[in-house]
Amino acid sequence: xxxxxxxxxxxxxxxxxxxxxxxxxxxxxxxxxxxxxxxxxxxxxxxxxxxxxxxxxxxxxxxxxxxxxxxxxxxxxxxxxxxxxxxxxxxxxxxxxxxxxxxxxxxxxxxxxxxxxxxxxxxxxxxxxxxxxxxxxxxxxxxxxxxxxxxxxxxxxxxxxxxxxxxxxxxxxxxxxxxxxxxxxxxxxxxxxxxxxxxxxxxxxxxxxxxxxxxxxxxxxxxxxxxxxxxxxxxxxxxxxxxxxxxxxxxxxxxxxxxxxxxxxxxxxxxxxxxxxxxxxxxxxxxxxxxxxxxxxxxxxxxxxxxxxxxxxxxxxxxxxxxxxxxxxxxxxxxxxxxxxxxxxxxxxxxxxxxxxxxxxxxxxxxxxxxxxxxxxxxxxxxxxxxxxxxxxxxxxxxxxxxxxxxxxxxxxxxxxxxxxxxxxxxxxxxxxxxxxxxxxxxxxxxxxxxxxxxxxxxxxxxxxxxxxxxxxxxxxxxxxxxxxxxxxxxxxxxxxxxxxxxxxxxxxxxxxxxxxxxxxxxxxxxxxxxxxxxxxxxxxxxxxxxxxxxxxxxxxxxxxxxxxxxxxxxxxxxxxxxxxxxxxxxxxxxxxxxxxxxxxxxxxxxxxxxxxxxxxxxxxxxxxxxxxxxxxxxxxxxxxxxxxxxxxxxxxxxxxxxxxxxxxxxxxxxxxxxxxxxxxxxxxxxxxxxxxxxxxxxxxxxxxxxxxxxxxxxxxxxxxxxxxxxxxxxxxx
Amino acid sequence: xxxxxxxxxxxxxxxxxxxxxxxxxxxxxxxxxxxxxxxxxxxxxxxxxxxxxxxxxxxxxxxxxxxxxxxxxxxxxxxxxxxxxxxxxxxxxxxxxxxxxxxxxxxxx
Numbered sequence: 001x002x003x004x005x006x007x008x009x010x011x012x013x014x015x016x017x018x019x020x021x022x023x024x025x026x027x028x029x030x031x032x033x034x035x036x037x038x039x040x041x042x043x044x045x046x047x048x049x050x051x052x053x054x055x056x057x058x059x060x061x062x063x064x065x066x067x068x069x070x071x072x073x074x075x076x077x078x079x080x081x082x083x084x085x086x087x088x089x090x091x092x093x094x095x096x097x098x099x100x101x102x103x104x105x106x107x108x109x110x111x112x113x114x115x116x117x118x119x120x121x122x123x124x125x126x127x128x129x130x131x132x133x134x135x136x137x138x139x140x141x142x143x144x145x146x147x148x149x150x151x152x153x154x155x156x157x158x159x160x161x162x163x164x165x166x167x168x169x170x171x172x173x174x175x176x177x178x179x180x181x182x183x184x185x186x187x188x189x190x191x192x193x194x195x196x197x198x199x200x201x202x203x204x205x206x207x208x209x210x211x212x213x214x215x216x217x218x219x220x221x222x223x224x225x226x227x228x229x230x231x232x233x234x235x236x237x238x239x240x241x242x243x244x245x246x247x248x249x250x251x252x253x254x255x256x257x258x259x260x261x262x263x264x265x266x267x268x269x270x271x272x273x274x275x276x277x278x279x280x281x282x283x284x285x286x287x288x289x290x291x292x293x294x295x296x297x298x299x300x301x302x303x304x305x306x307x308x309x310x311x312x313x314x315x316x317x318x319x320x321x322x323x324x325x326x327x328x329x330x331x332x333x334x335x336x337x338x339x340x341x342x343x344x345x346x347x348x349x350x351x352x353x354x355x356x357x358x359x360x361x362x363x364x365x366x367x368x369x370x371x372x373x374x375x376x377x378x379x380x381x382x383x384x385x386x387x388x389x390x391x392x393x394x395x396x397x398x399x400x401x402x403x404x405x406x407x408x409x410x411x412x413x414x415x416x417x418x419x420x421x422x423x424x425x426x427x428x429x430x431x432x433x434x435x436x437x438x439x440x441x442x443x444x445x446x447x448x449x450x451x452x453x454x455x456x457x458x459x460x461x462x463x464x465x466x467x468x469x470x471x472x473x474x475x476x477x478x479x480x481x482x483x484x485x486x487x488x489x490x491x492x493x494x495x496x497x498x499x500x501x502x503x504x505x506x507x508x509x510x511x512x513x514x515x516x517x518x519x520x521x522x523x524x525x526x527x528x529x530x531x532x533x534x535x536x537x538x539x540x541x542x543x544x545x546x547x548x549x550x551x552x553x554x555x556x557x558x559x560x561x562x563x564x565x566x567x568x569x570x571x572x573x574x575x576x577x578x579x580x581x582x583x584x585x586x587x588x589x590x591x592x593x594x595x596x597x598x599x600x601x602x603x604x605x606x607x608x609x610x611x612x613x614x615x616x617x618x619x620x621x622x623x624x625x626x627x628x629x630x631x632x633x634x635x636x637x638x639x640x641x642x643x644x645x646x647x648x649x650x651x652x653x654x655x656x657x658x659x660x661x662x663x664x665x666x667x668x669x670x671x672x673x674x675x676x677x678x679x680x681x682x683x684x685x686x687x688x689x690x691x692x693x694x695x696x697x698x699x700x701x702x703x704x705x706x707x708x709x710x711x712x713x714x715x716x717x718x719x720x721x722x723x724x725x726x727x728x729x730x731x732x733x734x
Numbered sequence: 735x736x737x738x739x740x741x742x743x744x745x746x747x748x749x750x751x752x753x754x755x756x757x758x759x760x761x762x763x764x765x766x767x768x769x770x771x772x773x774x775x776x777x778x779x780x781x782x783x784x785x786x787x788x789x790x791x792x793x794x795x796x797x798x799x800x801x802x803x804x805x806x807x808x809x810x811x812x813x814x815x816x817x818x819x820x821x822x823x824x825x826x827x828x829x830x831x832x833x834x835x836x837x838x839x840x841x842x843x
Contacts, residue, residue, distance in 0.1 A: 169757050175789045176821065193825040195793070201768050201801045206760035206794055 007340075008053045009098050015042040016098075017403070020091050024409050027084045033073075040069040046094065057108050058097045061116050065090045068126045077126055085417075086122040088410070093119050156218060156244050157189050158226060159251070159269070161258055163197065163212035165236030173233050175211050182229050186219020192268045196260050212260075214268045343436070346396055353386075353393045354584055354672035360386045361670065361693030387670060390584055399439055401479045401488070402430030407443075408450050408477060415454040422461055422472040423454055429479035434486045438578055441558055442488070445551040449490040449574050450475065452548075457494030457572060467569065469493065485560075485577045485602075493571040497564070499523045524564055528552045559687060561704060577704075587671035587690070589698065590649060591664035592632045593640035596698035598671050598690055599660065603651045603703045607665055610646040618713070620659070622650070628710040629659030632701075635685065651703050658710040660701065673700060685709070735759050737766050742778060748812065750780035755791025755818070763791065767798040775807050782813030787821050795822075799831055 022039035043066045050058035065087060071077045093116055100108060108116065160182075164175045182188065194212035198204055219226070223241055230239055240254055255265045270276065360383050367379040405427045412425040458464075458473030465471055476491040499520060506512045506526045518526075528548045555562045560578035579585075579600075587598035608622070619628045629648055632638065648659040673688045680686065687702035735753035742748045749770050755763060770777045779798075784791075795811070802809035811833040814822070819835050822828055828835060 169790050176792070176824070179824070191824075191826045193796075193827050193830075195796045195800070198793070198797055198800065200804075201764075201797060204764070204797055206764040206790065206797075207757060209789065209793070211789060211793055 005053055005055075005101060008049050008055075009102055010340075012046045012049055012058070012094070012098055015046050016091055016094055017406075018042045019046075020088065020410055021406060023084050023087055023091070024413060026079050027081065027413070031079075036069070036073050040066065040073050043069055055097075055101055057113075057116075058094060058101070061090070061097065061120070062094060064120045064123055064127075065094075068123050071126065083123075083126050086119060086126075089119050090123065157216040158186075158219060158223075158244055159240075159242040159246070159254070160213070160215040160217050160226065161238075161240040161242075161254060162215070162230065163194075163238040163259065164209045164233065165238075166208040166210070168209040168233050168236055170207055171233075171236070175209060175213075175233075178230055178233065179213065179215075182215075182217065182226070185221040185225060185229065186217055188215055189218045190216040190271065192271065194260060194268075196264075214265070350393055350397065350584070353390050356386055357390055357584065357670045357672050358691050358693070362695065363693075365693035383670075390670065394435075394584060397436045398433040399436050400430060401432050401434060401439060401486075402427070404439055404443055404446065405430050405477050405479070408447075411447070411450060412454065412475065415451070419455070420460065421454070421458055423458055424472050424474045426474060426476045427478075428476065432479040432481060432486060434578065438486075438558055441554065442576070442578065445554045445562075445576070446488065446490070448548075448551050449576075450477070453490055453492040453494065453572070453574075457492035457496075459495050463495075482577075485579055488576040488578070490574040490576075491571065496568045496570055496572050497524055497527065497566040498568065502526050524566055527564070528562070559702075559704075585671050585673060587669045587700065588649065589666040589669040589692075590632075590647075590660075590662040591666055592636070592662050593638040595636070595638055596666070596692060596696065597632060597662065598669060598698050598700045599649055599651060600671075600700070600703060601668060603653055605650045605652045605657065608648050608650065610648045610661055620648070622657075622659075625657075627657060627659050628713060629661050630706055630710055631661040633661070633663070651707065653703050653707045656707050656711055658707045660703075660706060671700060735762065739770070744776075746776035746778050746810075747774040748778040748780055750783065750813075752783040754786040755781075755784050755794065756786055756788045757790035760790045760794065763794050764797070767794060768801060771798055771802045771807055771809055772805065776810070777802070777807060778810045778812045780813040781811055781818045782815050784815040784818050787817050792821055792825060792827075796827070796830070 019039050019042040022035050022042065025035050026039070043062055047059055047062040047066055050056070050062060068077075068083070068087065072079065072083075077083075093112075096112060096115070097108060100112065168175060179188075179191075192214040194214065195210060197212060198210040204210070217226070223243060226241055227234070227239070230237065238258075240257065242250055242254060251269060255262055255269070258265055360379075364379045364383050367375045370376075408425055408427075412423050415421065416423045453475050454473075458475065459467070461471040464473065474493045476489070478487075478489040478491065480487055503512070503518070503523050503526070506523075506529070507514050511526060511529050512518065528551075552562055555576055555578070558578055560576060562574060562576045564572055564574050566572035586601040588601045588604050590597050590599060610620070618630065619626050621627070627648075627650065631646075633642065643663050646661050646663060647665050648661050649665070650657060650659050669692075671690045674690055676683070676686065676688055684705045685702055686699050687705075688700040690698050690700055692698050735751075737749055737751055739747060739749045747770065749766065751763075751766075753759065767779075770779075779795075799809055811818075811831060814833075814835050822831060822835070
């Protein structure tokens with residue numbers, strides 16, 4: 001797909017999202033004119049963009065939506081549920097058309113075309129006769145441009161007279177911006193600023209606009225294109241555009257129509273090169289003569305009226321014909337603070353920063369070895385800078401999760417309608433940031449969880465009423481940061497998971513054996529097993545065969561985890577934990593024998609000395625708490641003699657604490673995560689590798705796996721000793 | 735937004751504006767400018783530290799000039815920041831203000 005189509009389709013999708021969000025707000029009773037305007041503008045921008053890149057299917061279809069929205073905006077029709085449904089379907093259809101564009105087809109096939117016609121048909125009741133008529137007028141072309149036969153005049157400039165409306169500034173528009181934008185179409189040969197409309201200082205309101213301009217504009221653009229520049233303020237301002245080489249009379253009419261004095265305007269026109277002095281004088285003489293000849297002063301205003309009439313037909317024509325050239329200045333202004341960057345470039349930058357971190361570490365090490373104080377100082381400054389660069393580079397990739405969450409408003413709406421349930425979606429922590437690549441990959445699993453919650457979790461209103469709950473079900477989406485991870489929760493107040501049914505189903509599917517005793521949590525976790533689905537009736541929302549096992553697999557692929565807490569009759573809570581970033585982390589470097597291991601620093605709680613190394617137990621009493629630990633030396637079978645003193649790094653993950661026993665604590669270390677080869681993919685306890693300043697490789701510990709291993713061992717032990725455990729006081733020093 | 739007023743060597747009052755001449759400050763700018771002009775026979779404006787100017791800001795400068803002519807006082811703009819200079823030139827109003835546009839060293843295009 002070529003570049004411009006690509007840009008168009010990205011932008012159009014953004015606009016579609018905005019449209020959808022706006023429509024949902026309208027349906028919820030929001031009657032803010034700005035919301036309606038926003039939706040209209042989005043449709044308008046899509047249509048304009050489609051026109052520019054010549055995707056007529058999108059352009060034509062969006063035009064229908066736009067007509068409905070326009071009537072809505074003008075208060076000619078009222079918002080109602082059917083209309084919003086039809087408009088939302090329209091949004092979907094535009095999405096479908098965009099998909100086709102992305103796959104290289106510019107013309108829809110018959111099926112899609114029919115779908116589009118159906119939607120258009122649904123929208124027809126909302127289109128008044130007037131709009132339909134207006135739509136037919138699209139073909140009316142540019143206003144007649146009359147060329148004069150004035151001899152010997154070579155004036156190739158348009159003449160633009162504009163008096164900005166008083167409220168332009170208050171409406172957030174700046175005349176300066178429009179004029180600057182004009183420069184995209186051509187060259188301003190001469191510009192005169194008029195401040196005549198400005199009252200005395202005391203009467204002047206600094207927030208009103210009193211400016212007017214006479215502009216000689218050299219351009220090959222059409223009149224329509226020039227008018228478009230002022231589109232956003234034209235309701236508000238007095239705009240006259242005369243084509244190059246207009247008849248002298250037209251200029252005279254213009255002078256009449258403008259508020260300033262005739263002579264002054266005449267001078268301006270002469271100065272800007274539109275008229276010669278002789279022409280002006282002759283013209284004015286003739287006109288005043290005619291005026292007297294006609295017997296009264298009514299002649300002049302009449303002429304003015306004709307002009308105004310002529311021009312006042314234009315706005316409508318232009319608006320109806322507004323299918324081309326939608327490079328809109330207002331949008332430009334909003335965009336200027338953002339830069340679109342290709343994701344690949346960003347990835348490349350992060351890669352380079354990663355290399356920089358490694359190279360920096362190596363320089364640092366050499367500097368320390370050399371013993372030169374000034375060199376060490378220089379490298380330490382350097383490494384601080386590298387750290388900042390790393391942080392800001394990673395920050396570039398961070399996006400707020402809110403956008404992903406907002407998609408679910410639509411889901412909630414559709415499910416409510418389809419299943420006859422009342423569902424309220426509550427979003428918390430939409431501003432929580434996480435890595436863009438994580439956001440992209442979490443969308444589908446999240447969609448599955450949310451649909452499950454709405455489809456299976458929330459009961460029908462009747463069942464809810466019977467259970468003494470409010471009829472409207474509530475689904476919460478929460479996001480927050482927690483010790484180096486981001487936590488996303490999907491909470492519903494529905495019926496909860498039915499443990500008996502899960503167990504029965506698991507036995508039926510042969511996942512567990514009959515008579516096997518499982519803890520409650522183990523039963524609940526069965527839903528993540530492959531090929532598990534408890535609802536007999538397969539709806540078209542969830543239960544499509546992709547089960548919770550896929551959700552878990554997808555999340556695990558992001559180095560995350562998912563678990564569920566549920567209470568019969570009160571609802572369930574799915575908790576997803578994900579690492580904040582996939583590229584570089586702050587690590588804590590430790591040593592066992594000759595090998596080095598990195599523990600993600602965010603998970604480290606404290607370090608303590610393991611004084612009595614001879615104990616065979618693998619738990620200690622940490623200030624009255626049982627702290628299970630693993631010995632890395634044993635776990636990874638590191639050779640070499642056990643040193644006299646060992647250390648415990650206390651880590652925390654998902655509310656569980658565990659200890660990791662190492663020989664040495666080597667301090668903080670910026671860690672660039674290098675993925676392990678596919679050969680090691682299934683290895684437990686190792687999350688990746690990194691390169692140290694010395695060029696040696698260090699392994700990054702997968703704390704999550706180690707902690708759950710500890711927890712499992714502890715549970716086993718607890719079972720073995722029937723839950724009774726004797727705690728010995730242990731020489732643990734902080 | 736900061737307005738500092740001091741007396742220049744030739745006895746004129748000089749007000750330096752540090753900030754943006756934009757609509758958000760329009761009320762205050764208008765008040766300061768008009769008070770300055772009415773209260774001083776020769777009033778100088780140092781705009782060399784103005785970061786941004788929009789149409790509203792420009793309009794106020796024009797208002798100030800009008801006002802000064804009205805009551806026969808003198809308004810001089812003695813320092814133009816690049817933004818101010820660019821906008822006055824764009825609007826073709828250099829002659830209207832009648833002040834020399836000083837281009838600081840090292841800023842030649």
